[in-house]
Amino acid sequence: MRKSMVGLVLVSALLAGGCTWVDMAPGGASVRVIDGNGPPAGCEKRGEVEVTVKNKVAFYERNQLRVREELETLARNEAIGLQADTVQPMGGPLNGSQRFAAWRCGANRGAAAPAARPAAASAQTYPIGG
Numbered sequence: 001m002r003k004s005m006v007g008l009v010l011v012s013a014l015l016a017g018g019c020t021w022v023d024m025a026p027g028g029a030s031v032r033v034i035d036g037n038g039p040p041a042g043c044e045k046r047g048e049v050e051v052t053v054k055n056k057v058a059f060y061e062r063n064q065l066r067v068r069e070e071l072e073t074l075a076r077n078e079a080i081g082l083q084a085d086t087v088q089p090m091g092g093p094l095n096g097s098q099r100f101a102a103w104r105c106g107a108n109r110g111a112a113a114p115a116a117r118p119a120a121a122s123a124q125t126y127p128i129g130g
Contacts, residue, residue, distance in 0.1 A: 021053065021054070021070065022053060022070040022073045022074055022077075023073075024073055024076065024077065025076075025077040025080060027080045028073065028076040028077045028079075028080060029076075030085065031075075031076040031079045031080065031084065031085055031086065031087060032085070032086050032087075033072050033075070033076065033086075033087055033088070033089075034086055034087075034088050035088070035089075036088055036089045036090065036091070039088075039101075039103075040086060040088065040103055040105055042105065042106060043086060043103040043104060043105040043106070044103065044104045044105075045101060045102070045103055046079075046082040046083060046084040046102045046103060046104050047082045047084070047101075047102050048090070048099060048100065048101055048102065049074075049075055049078040049079065049082070049087070049099070049100050049102055050097060050098070050099045050100075051071050051074035051075050051078065051097070051098060051100070052071075052074075052096055052097045053067055053070045053071060053074065053096050054096055055067050055093075055095060055096030056096075064093070067093060067096060068093055068098075071093055071096075071097075071098045072087070072089075075087040075089075075098070075100040075102075078100075078102070079100075079102045082102045083104060084102035084103055084104050085103070085104055085105055085106075086102070086103040086104070086105045087100040087101065087102055087103070088100060088101045088103065
């Protein structure tokens with residue numbers, strides 16, 4: 001009985017490692033992700049977001065490309081609430097968390113409308129003071 005339980009846990013972890021747990025919010029597809037090489041020209045900084053997903057399931061470490069994709073999706077979802085149309089990583093992912101700068105780069109990017117925060121994962125938004 002114990003062997004079958006361990007086998008079930010391992011199979012579940014392997015299957016979960018290939019799953020995407022984060023859905024794109026309405027409007028999130030219009031938010032672009034740019035590289036981290038300095039601030040984008042002509043863009044207004046709207047704030048920063050920190051997003052988190054599970055990078056491990058039990059003892060199984062999830063595919064890092066999948067984790068990175070989910071972090072970007074969450075950042076795009078959060079950018080909508082800041083009325084930003086572009087996100088830029090402020091560093092690489094670490095233990096399933098990553099920070100992004102949120103930018104509004106103009107009418108040609110189609111500024112996104114506010115939307116509800118996804119319930120599947122946690123994120124923190126930090127508005128710019130001033």
